[in-house]
Amino acid sequence: MCSPTACSFDEFAGHLRECLRRQFDYLQDDIKDIVQEILLALHDNLHTYRSDKRLTNWVHPRACYVVTDFFAARDRGARQSPITSIFSLFPERIRAGYQ
Numbered sequence: 001m002c003s004p005t006a007c008s009f010d011e012f013a014g015h016l017r018e019c020l021r022r023q024f025d026y027l028q029d030d031i032k033d034i035v036q037e038i039l040l041a042l043h044d045n046l047h048t049y050r051s052d053k054r055l056t057n058w059v060h061p062r063a064c065y066v067v068t069d070f071f072a073a074r075d076r077g078a079r080q081s082p083i084t085s086i087f088s089l090f091p092e093r094i095r096a097g098y099q
Contacts, residue, residue, distance in 0.1 A: 037066045
């Protein structure tokens with residue numbers, strides 16, 4: 001990975017995208033959003049970056065937090081789906097007894 005002064009923003013985002021694509025190949029539709037969230041988190045925490053330390057040591061934990069938040073939000077969304085949508089899978093005679 002490059003340092004903030006050694007590569008462009010696009011190159012850095014490209015590194016993040018490629019890393020996420022390799023790790024989460026089943027999330028191709030969400031990679032762009034996750035990278036954007038990571039970049040926002042890095043920007044918000046730029047004041048904590050120390051140039052005497054490796055960039056990856058600073059990026060990695062923030063990227064992990066963003067990915068963890070993504071999965072948690074996706075999981076919450078799945079759990080909050082309305083129960084009535086599940087009833088549509090059952091025949092009318094069964095649905096009538098529960099609604």
